Amino acid sequence: MPDQASSYAGEVDWLFYFILIICTVMFALICVLMVLFVWRYRARPGHSETRTASHSTALELTWTIIPTIVVMFIFYYGFRGFLDMATPPPNAYEINVTARKWSWDFLYPNGHVDSELHVPNDRPVRLVLTSQDVIHSLFIPAFRIKKDAVPGRYNQTWFRPTRIGEYDLFCAEYCGTQHSGMITKVIVEDPAVFSSWLEKAGNFIDTMPPAEAGKRIYEKRGCAQCHSLDGTASTGPTLKNLFGEKVLLTDGTELIADENYLRRSIKDPGGEVVRGFENVMPLINLNDAEINVLIAFIKSISEHYQASTQVDLGTNGATATGAADATTHGVANENTQSTGSGN
Numbered sequence: 111m112p113d114q115a116s117s118y119a120g121e122v123d124w125l126f127y128f129i130l131i132i133c134t135v136m137f138a139l140i141c142v143l144m145v146l147f148v149w150r151y152r153a154r155p156g157h158s159e160t161r162t163a164s165h166s167t168a169l170e171l172t173w174t175i176i177p178t179i180v181v182m183f184i185f186y187y188g189f190r191g192f193l194d195m196a197t198p199p200p201n202a203y204e205i206n207v208t209a210r211k212w213s214w215d216f217l218y219p220n221g222h223v224d225s226e227l228h229v230p231n232d233r234p235v236r237l238v239l240t241s242q243d244v245i246h247s248l249f250i251p252a253f254r255i256k257k258d259a260v261p262g263r264y265n266q267t268w269f270r271p272t273r274i275g276e277y278d279l280f281c282a283e284y285c286g287t288q289h290s291g292m293i294t295k296v297i298v299e300d301p302a303v304f305s306s307w308l309e310k311a312g313n314f315i316d317t318m319p320p321a322e323a324g325k326r327i328y329e330k331r332g333c334a335q336c337h338s339l340d341g342t343a344s345t346g347p348t349l350k351n352l353f354g355e356k357v358l359l360t361d362g363t364e365l366i367a368d369e370n371y372l373r374r375s376i377k378d379p380g381g382e383v384v385r386g387f388e389n390v391m392p393l394i395n396l397n398d399a400e401i402n403v404l405i406a407f408i409k410s411i412s413e414h415y416q417a418s419t420q421v422d423l424g425t426n427g428a429t430a431t432g433a434a435d436a437t438t439h440g441v442a443n444e445n446t447q448s449t450g451s452g453n
């Protein structure tokens with residue numbers, strides 16, 4: 111069995127082992143008796159057939175009452191555990207989960223969205239789950255929980271983590287070609303560590319250079335599942351060298367990928383579909399600040415993108431407009447990253 115890292119892991123496990131042991135014992139008993147009886151009562155000369163036994167009240171009562179008691183015992187503890195799992199305590203910390211092909215979004219109360227589930231240790235956490243496309247299922251083996259994420263409705267589940275550490279989180283409902291890649295981590299932290307993580311994570315866009323923040327969004331918000339950075343196409347086209355390149359759409363239009371095109375591609379994925387690809391990109395809910403840094407990131411990985419990252423202090427501005435050749439003179443004492451207009 112996996113690690114036991116939630117309050118009900120122990121309860122689930124002992125019941126599971128109890129059922130497993132009963133099944134194993136019964137299976138072994140039946141097999142042994144069957145073989146024994148076949149051999150013991152086989153037909154052979156000198157032995158006449160006995161009549162089939164007809165009735166034994168004592169025996170029948172025994173094999174009815176004992177299994178009934180065992181089954182009711184299993185039912186009682188199973189149902190008790192089920193009720194416990196179905197009833198989150200009212201003071202639980204709430205995290206909203208959105209599943210989509212093929213990633214998870216975890217939305218924290220301060221508005222931060224992450225692809226990993228961070229939770230405070232020893233505090234009840236309630237997850238409210240939904241899906242943007244097909245049915246997915248959130249499965250955390252170490253917590254012994256599994257709950258479907260269904261489009262168009264909300265499901266809930268809860269747990270109380272009991273051990274600090276990192277655990278796997280899987281999608282347990284086959285949801286398309288990259289289903290097996292729909293894996294992420296649950297990180298159980300000391301509540302103080304969790305709070306400071308959340309505070310920092312919530313404002314990384316303000317504290318990082320835009321292209322780096324954009325890379326983080328690319329990794330954290332599911333883009334990486336479909337778009338490579340190394341020039342190879344997968345479910346979607348690669349983002350390498352996309353900015354400034356000619357793009358051919360399914361309707362025959364040709365255009366140059368500029369900031370506006372990138373923004374439209376993200377805000378309205380079905381609007382312009384790149385030739386050779388299917389219209390499967392989901393609408394990922396990103397705000398303007400997030401889109402700005404994503405665009406900055408996509409530009410930063412394109413060889414067609416050149417911009418001065420230094421302010422030209424040499425002359426009175428006469429040469430400060432050209433982007434590509436603005437590096438000819440000037441004093442490099444500023445290191446401001448230029449990210450263009452962004453939208």
Ligand code: HEC
Nearest residue numbers: 332333336345346347357375379382383384387388391394
């Ligand atoms: C499920 C797979 C999938 C995910 C997730 C996804 N995309 Fe896409 N994306 C595609 C496909 C397929 C296309 C090409 C068809 C189209 O244009 O709609 C595409 C097209 C694009 C384009 C235009 C590319 C070009 O070559 O012209 C951009 C830009 C883009 N996606 C950015 C993103 C960003 C940013 C994210 C994350 C926030 C993201 N995508 C998430 C599948 C995906």
Ligand SMILES: [Cu+2]
Nearest residue numbers: 246281285292
């Ligand atoms: Cu899935």
